[in-house]
Structure formats: C-alpha cells, structure tokens
Ligand code: UDP
C-alpha cells in the first residue's frame with residue numbers, strides 16, 4: 001500500500017488545528033487504498049499548538065510531528081517536514097484551511113497518472129486585500145523576468161510532490177530558502193489544478209509586509225545573481241557618455257582654438273572615474289555571484305529517467 005504524507009507547518013495555529021484535522025481526516029478516511037501520515041511541524045508556536053498536536057496523536061496514530069526549538073519560519077518548517085516525511089509522496093498544506101483538503105483525491109489521482117508535482121493554482125483569493133494581490137502579481141513578473149526557469153503564477157506551497165521531488169529538495173540545503181523557486185527549479189513532470197482560495201478559518205495571518213518584503217528579496221537573491229550585474233550594465237552608458245562628451249570637448253576646443261576649461265575637465269574626470277569604479281564593482285559582483293552559486297552546493301542536475309526507470313534521487 002502506498003503511503004501519503006500530509007505535511008502541515010504550523011505556527012500559533014491552536015484555533016485552526018482541530019478544524020483542519022476534522023476536515024482533513026474526513027477526506028483521508030475515504031481514501032482507503034492508501035496509508036496516511038499526518039506530519040505537523042510545530043514552528044516554535046507560542047500558544048497551545050504543540051499540545052493540540054499531541055492530543056491529535058493520542059487519538060490518531062497516523063499523526064506525527066516535528067517540534068522546532070524556536071520559530072524558524074515556514075520555509076525551514078517545510079524542508080524539515082520533507083526531511084522527516086516517510087510517504088511515497090508528500091502533500092504540503094497550510095494549517096489554516098486556506099488550502100482545501102477536498103483537492104487531495106484529485107491530486108493523488110494525477111500522481112497515480114505519473115505526475116510528479118501536482119500544484120494547486122489559485123483562481124481567486126478571498127479575504128486578501130487588493131494591495132497584497134497586486135504586489136504578489138508584480139513580484140511574479142519581476143521574478144520571472146530575472147530568470148529563465150519557468151515560475152508558476154498564483155501558486156503557493158499547496159502541492160503534491162512525488163518522492164523523487166522530495167529527495168531532490170532534500171539535497172538543496174541552502175539557508176536562504178525560497179520554495180517557490182525551488183519547486184520550479186527541480187522541474188519534473190508538473191501538473192496544475194485550479195481552486196478557489198478561501199479566507200483563513202481562524203486566527204490571524206502570520207505574514208506582515210516586512211516578512212513579505214523579506215521573502216521577496218530572499219526569493220530574488222536566492223534564485224538569481226542578476227541584481228549583481230546592475231553595475232556592469234550601468235557602466236556601459238557611463239562610458240558612452242564619457243566618450244561622447246570627450247569628443248565634443250576636443251572637437252570644440254580644436255575648432256574654436258581654445259584650451260579645455262576647468263569645468264569640462266572636471267566633468268570628464270568624474271565620468272571617467274565613475275565609469276572605472278562601476279566596472280570594478282561589477283567585476284566584484286560577477287565573482288561574488290559565482291561564489292554565491294557555488295556555496296549553495298546544489299546538485300548540478302536532476303535526472304528524470306535512466307534506461308526507462310524513474311530516477312528517485314536516493
Ligand atoms: N507558518 C509557519 N511559520 C511561520 C509563519 C507561518 O509555519 O513563521 C505557517 C502557518 O502556521 C500556516 C502557513 O505557514 O500553516 C501559512 O501561514 P499564513 O496562513 O499565516 O500565511 P498566508 O496564508 O497569510 O500567506
């Protein structure tokens with residue numbers, strides 16, 4: 001019998017957890033052809049979340065949990081969950097029922113059809129402000145424009161991952177994690193399903209704009225070093241301006257037969273040294289980017305099949 005791990009990162013979710021368990025177990029109990037593991041990662045909650053989880057474990061032996069020593073954030077909670085998951089596939093979902101468990105049977109069906117990464121794309125987002133929707137849309141645009149890897153729009157962390165995707169993600173041990181771009185980076189056979197995102201069932205969102213901005217910056221810098229290339233790009237117009245102005249001054253001086261004036265010399269010097277400095281910063285940026293990429297220690301590639309056998313990344 002195949003085993004499915006449901007991975008739920010939880011931070012101060014005492015109110016949501018009983019509701020989540022109720023709705024989730026209803027779905028899971030109907031799927032009798034599978035074994036289940038309900039894996040909670042308690043991300044340093046300050047409320048009663050851990051006790052709630054322990055209560056659930058007493059009632060239901062399928063429940064297991066990883067308890068963090070402090071709050072590490074959802075990204076780290078997810079990788080810890082992937083590390084501890086024992087299933088043949090893992091379904092990641094939020095604790096606040098914004099990701100409807102009713103989609104699970106459909107995800108599993110597609111998994112059985114051979115898809116490795118079944119991700120749920122939001123058709124709508126109830127209970128979120130226009131500012132959050134707008135900023136998230138712009139963020140996808142910027143992120144996509146900076147990289148050649150295809151990034152899924154309007155997709156959160158709610159998805160089913162086959163064992164080999166899980167193994168691949170386990171190999172990516174970088175600390176500045178951006179799961180969104182990692183899910184894209186690993187590739188494999190992806191399938192999208194659509195759903196309406198509900199508002200949070202209880203409690204408050206853990207995100208604030210500072211966290212979101214931090215996540216956005218982490219996302220961009222974890223995924224691409226192209227911001228480091230900015231100064232290389234700026235140096236080109238600077239030198240171009242220097243060159244034009246230099247020609248202009250020289251030709252003018254020769255034609256009018258006058259000496260170069262002090263302000264012209266100063267402009268030329270400023271352009272020259274600014275250009276040199278920007279280029280040097282750019283060169284450092286290029287090397288820094290390479291060090292950065294190397295220090296991530298990712299596998300260089302992931303194999304889909306070998307001689308017709310699916311590669312599982314063990
Ligand atoms: N979460 C977590 N650690 C954190 C913040 C959030 O594990 O530091 C969990 C949280 O319990 C929930 C999920 O991540 O299961 C999504 O959080 P939230 O609903 O607050 O985010 P939003 O849906 O508003 O983006």
Ligand code: MG
Pocket residue numbers: 094096098200205
């Ligand atoms: Mg939420």
